[in-house]
Amino acid sequence: MTSDNSAAADAAQGPLVGILGGMGPAATVDFYSKLIAATPAATDQQHLRVMIWADPTVPDRSQAIVGRGEDPTAKLVEGAQKLKDAGAAFYVAACNGSHAFLPRVREQVELDYVSMIEVTAEHLSALPYVKAAGLLATDATLSAGLYQDSLTAFGVEPIVPQAADQHTVMEAIYAVKAGSLTTELRAQLIRVAQSLVAQGADVIVAACTEIPLAMTTEESPRPLVDPAVLLANRVVTKAGTLR
Amino acid sequence: MTSDNSAAADAAQGPLVGILGGMGPAATVDFYSKLIAATPAATDQQHLRVMIWADPTVPDRSQAIVGRGEDPTAKLVEGAQKLKDAGAAFYVAACNGSHAFLPRVREQVELDYVSMIEVTAEHLSALPYVKAAGLLATDATLSAGLYQDSLTAFGVEPIVPQAADQHTVMEAIYAVKAGSLTTELRAQLIRVAQSLVAQGADVIVAACTEIPLAMTTEESPRPLVDPAVLLANRVVTKAGTLR
Structure with a gap:
């Protein structure tokens, strides 16, 4: 299916990097800018293949950690699954607070993340x-x-x-x-x-x-x-x- | 499956906006920044749900239009399909040159786009x-x-x-x-x-x-x-x- 196509494509074009973003949107833009700046590339084609899942409706991580809000885990799981379905080799989250929930996401979605x-x-x-x-x-x-x-x-x-x-x-x-x-x-x-x-x-x-x-x-x-x-x-x- | 989940989710959280990006990466960052700035929102949760498919390995649109390079249509079709699979309600392409190919993408992927x-x-x-x-x-x-x-x-x-x-x-x-x-x-x-x-x-x-x-x-x-x-x-x- 789509994942197999992506795996085949990876060999030629490098892996697909997943970004779990939207928390907040401005920080997502900021992280993607930094990723572009960190990439040694002189043409478009030398840059990394990236998929950004930017769902700003993920419940507030801060409120959830202090026990005053909805648990964002389900939404983060949805995002990680979308990244996996699309063929991401791994993902990162451009939001510190979300890292409190990533170990639980990993239990539900078999896709590695790199902890910021x-x-x-x-x-x-x-x-x-x-x-x-x-x-x-x-x-x-x-x-x-x-x-x-x-x-x-x-x-x-x-x-x-x-x-x-x-x-x-x-x-x-x-x-x-x-x-x-x-x-x-x-x-x-x-x-x-x-x-x-x-x-x-x-x-x-x-x-x-x-x-x-x-x-x-x-x-x-x-x-x-x-x-x-x-x-x-x-x-x-x-x-x-x-x- | 995932698409049905997304459709159900749309009712509560608004539609998923697809962005076909990576052409180039800097222009994608620029467009997403402009989309965030154009959105009336005071909290993360009031922003739009966005998926960005940023594949900078799409063959050079300019070279293809003048008949000197590989046709980017297949890669654009792949991207549009990923956006559709993930539940996008419609998509936009933050690259003018790519618009020469979008009518052909539309023949292969049944997902509307808004022409810049x-x-x-x-x-x-x-x-x-x-x-x-x-x-x-x-x-x-x-x-x-x-x-x-x-x-x-x-x-x-x-x-x-x-x-x-x-x-x-x-x-x-x-x-x-x-x-x-x-x-x-x-x-x-x-x-x-x-x-x-x-x-x-x-x-x-x-x-x-x-x-x-x-x-x-x-x-x-x-x-x-x-x-x-x-x-x-x-x-x-x-x-x-x-x-």
């Missing part, structure tokens, strides 16, 4: 100057312990914002999603990053895909690590090995 | 100050007569660059695809647009998806019409009627 969070922790553990990493993430990503667990496993100390600062981070994230980020809110977010540095952070991890849209590398008081860029690089490498 | 070119011609015909439209497009889009035919049918005179100027347009388009556009080439492209105005153009149509990445609205000597923006608006309207 693990890729980030592995990358940071290889940088000799990094002992501790400050996390700018949603309440949910923090409360699910996604980055804390991975960083600790790789020997990097995670540092999270204090309560009032975390409130600012959430405000900034929802403002990016709504396209209503103000200059004042941008400035407040930078001050949160400065507090993380004061607490010992050697790098700032943009641990929510909306953060790099709210604070630039130049504005960050320490190197700003963008997990989406690290994931894009990993996808290019992995797709290369599957050719 | 017809949407543009219809839009321009409704603007009272527009008698003639200057076209910045690939050699192939021009030689296939895609915009000329649609504009003429809607009562707008098409104006195309002279041969030397058209060479500059092609250089700029391939430079955008390769990420190697120079300031000098940008300036030359603006001079081509000025020549079109000298020939009577009331608007400049960015009739290749790479043109808006090479020349801004501010740089254009007359209003720069971006068919991708017009198509994005039409998609939002059409998706709304299918809810």
